[in-house]
Amino acid sequence: MKKLSSKNIAYYALLIALNVVLTRVGSIRIGGGGTEIVRIGFGGFPIIFAGIVFGPLAGGIVGAVGDIIGMIISPMGPYMPHFTLSAALTGAIPGLIMMKCKDKECRTSFWKLLLAIGVGQVTTSILLWAYFMKTLFSIPLVTILPGRVISQLVNIPLYAYMTKVLISRLPIALDTN
Numbered sequence: 001m002k003k004l005s006s007k008n009i010a011y012y013a014l015l016i017a018l019n020v021v022l023t024r025v026g027s028i029r030i031g032g033g034g035t036e037i038v039r040i041g042f043g044g045f046p047i048i049f050a051g052i053v054f055g056p057l058a059g060g061i062v063g064a065v066g067d068i069i070g071m072i073i074s075p076m077g078p079y080m081p082h083f084t085l086s087a088a089l090t091g092a093i094p095g096l097i098m099m100k101c102k103d104k105e106c107r108t109s110f111w112k113l114l115l116a117i118g119v120g121q122v123t124t125s126i127l128l129w130a131y132f133m134k135t136l137f138s139i140p141l142v143t144i145l146p147g148r149v150i151s152q153l154v155n156i157p158l159y160a161y162m163t164k165v166l167i168s169r170l171p172i173a174l175d176t177n
Contacts, residue, residue, distance in 0.1 A: 012054070048163065067088075122152065
C-alpha cells in the first residue's frame with residue numbers, strides 16, 4: 001500500500017462514497033426470494049480502481065467499508081459478511097496482480113488491466129457470489145450463473161478501458177505520495 005496520508009484517506013473516502021452511490025442508488029436491482037438476484041451497475045469500479053491505483057490493501061478496505069456502509073444505508077436482505085469479504089477481494093485481487101507494474105506504460109496496458117480485472121471479477125462476482133447465493137439462500141446455480149457471466153463479459157472490458165483512461169489522465173493515479 002502506498003504511503004497513508006490525509007490526502008490518500010480523502011481519496012479512499014471519495015471512492016467509498018462512489019461505490020455506495022453507484023451500487024445502492026445507481027444500479028438496477030432485481031430481487032427474488034427475499035434477496036438480490038441481479039444487480040446491473042458500475043458499483044464495483046471504484047473498488048477495483050482503488051486496488052489498482054493505491055494497492056491491494058486500499059482496494060480491500062474500500063470494498064469492505066463500502067459494502068458495510070451500503071448495507072447500513074440501503075439493505076437488501078440480511079447482512080452477510082460473506083459478501084463483505086467478496087467486496088474486499090474485488091479490490092485486493094486486481095491490486096495484487098498489478099503490483100509489479102511500476103511504470104506508466106505497464107499500468108496503462110489494456111491487456112494487463114483486462115487480465116487483472118478479469119481474474120478479480122471472475123473470482124468474486126461470478127464464482128464466490130454464485131457460491132454464496134447457493135449455500136446461503138439455496139438459489140440454484142443454473143439461475144444465477146448465466147446472468148452473472150453475461151454481465152461480466154460486458155463489465156470487465158469496460159472497467160479495464162475506464163481504468164486505462166483514468167490512470168493515463170489523472171495525476172493522482174500516477175503520484176499518490
